[in-house]
Amino acid sequence: MGDQQEVSEAGAAALPVPSLRWEERPEGPVVVLLDQTRLPAEEVELVCTDVPALVEAIRTLAVRGAPLLGIAGAYGVALAAARGFDVDEAAQALAHARPTAVNLAYGVRRATAAYRAAVRDRAGAGEAAAAALAEARTVHAEDVEASRRMAEHGLALLRELLPGGGHRILTHCNTGALVSGGEGTALAVALAAHRAGELRQLWVDETRPLLQGTRLTAYEAARTGMPYTVLADGAAGSLFAAGEVDAVLIGADRIAADGAVANKVGSYPLAVLARYHHVPFVVVAPVSTVDLETEEGADIEVEQRPGHEVTELSLPYARGAGAERSGGFGLAPWGAQAHNPAFDVTPPELVTAMVTEAGVVSPVTRGGLADMCSMSRWSKSRSGNGMMAE
Numbered sequence: 001m002g003d004q005q006e007v008s009e010a011g012a013a014a015l016p017v018p019s020l021r022w023e024e025r026p027e028g029p030v031v032v033l034l035d036q037t038r039l040p041a042e043e044v045e046l047v048c049t050d051v052p053a054l055v056e057a058i059r060t061l062a063v064r065g066a067p068l069l070g071i072a073g074a075y076g077v078a079l080a081a082a083r084g085f086d087v088d089e090a091a092q093a094l095a096h097a098r099p100t101a102v103n104l105a106y107g108v109r110r111a112t113a114a115y116r117a118a119v120r121d122r123a124g125a126g127e128a129a130a131a132a133l134a135e136a137r138t139v140h141a142e143d144v145e146a147s148r149r150m151a152e153h154g155l156a157l158l159r160e161l162l163p164g165g166g167h168r169i170l171t172h173c174n175t176g177a178l179v180s181g182g183e184g185t186a187l188a189v190a191l192a193a194h195r196a197g198e199l200r201q202l203w204v205d206e207t208r209p210l211l212q213g214t215r216l217t218a219y220e221a222a223r224t225g226m227p228y229t230v231l232a233d234g235a236a237g238s239l240f241a242a243g244e245v246d247a248v249l250i251g252a253d254r255i256a257a258d259g260a261v262a263n264k265v266g267s268y269p270l271a272v273l274a275r276y277h278h279v280p281f282v283v284v285a286p287v288s289t290v291d292l293e294t295e296e297g298a299d300i301e302v303e304q305r306p307g308h309e310v311t312e313l314s315l316p317y318a319r320g321a322g323a324e325r326s327g328g329f330g331l332a333p334w335g336a337q338a339h340n341p342a343f344d345v346t347p348p349e350l351v352t353a354m355v356t357e358a359g360v361v362s363p364v365t366r367g368g369l370a371d372m373c374s375m376s377r378w379s380k381s382r383s384g385n386g387m388m389a390e
Helices: 049-059 066-082 087-095 100-122 126-161 186-195 214-226 235-239 267-276 366-377
Strands: 005-011 021-022 028-034 043-049 167-171 199-205 230-232 248-252 253-258 259-264 281-282 341-344 351-358 359-361
Touching: 005 214, 021 066, 021 126, 028 049, 028 066, 043 049, 049 066, 049 087, 066 087, 066 100, 066 126, 087 100, 100 126, 126 186, 126 248, 126 281, 126 351, 126 359, 186 199, 186 214, 186 248, 199 214, 199 235, 214 230, 214 351, 230 235, 235 267, 248 259, 248 267, 259 267, 267 281, 267 341, 359 366
Parallel strands: 167 199, 167 248, 199 230, 248 281, 281 351
Antiparallel strands: 005 043, 021 028, 028 043, 253 259, 259 341, 351 359
């Protein structure tokens, strides 16, 4: 692995330290990440001086969440260019670090295209690197704006679906500021409802096996003052049956052309529960998460994570601040096998509405999704999911 240093930060800030930032240092530029595997016990930043370190951070979920992965991928290309590494090799490594999250390849593609355009214009190495960095910063800024617009559109949709306020929202995994340059996707909508005095209860699925709900969504909800309660994933059904859920809001890691949604495993069962109990099931994601080159949900490659994430308690947060980063506490008998897909796929017929920065699609259809993407001001930058074919 490349050079990946740790920098401790005080954890008493009113808001989290930035999830990701570019920083110029005397020894060269770096990408600084808030290590999400250490939350909520401590706020620790990782300093990535090269692309292998950033790839490792992506694979180990130190940095995660579809929009933020797109930003990380773009900055990773800029880092390679600025430090004189092979940009094409770096782009390939970054884009394939996690296969399901389409935003990662999207951000890589954008920064690489800017770099190549500068090279074709006979720019020097410094100018080409600056072009990649400028594009990465544009991707970052666009995500901040997309987050704001998704919150606006999502709150308007909630008011339409559930007039009167007092919403009891159930969410899965983590979709707030920790996954975005702004305030997030689905959690940004819940936060907008909270600020408007219209959120009565946020139900936070623990999200097994890595507990992104318990550790990260609860962490963000507490900092913003949202009324929240963590629940075991298996307890969601009884909440629906008791009439305690008004809407489900989730994010997405890839949306196929037919509207099928790949999101953190456990999302599909929530969609089934929501349909049975006549509760709106809403997906909130930026247009960059829509992959029109993937025809349908069955074509989405679902990332398979290591089995030890299920059979062991092995994240740093589980061993306390300052604990070693290897080994874990066994939860299953030695040698037990585990099925650990990172995502599942929800068919479009179970999705009530899809909220993006460009607006709301409901019902979710292939044509409606394509029309929304064509109207997006970022559609021209999209060239499929393949790696930057010239």
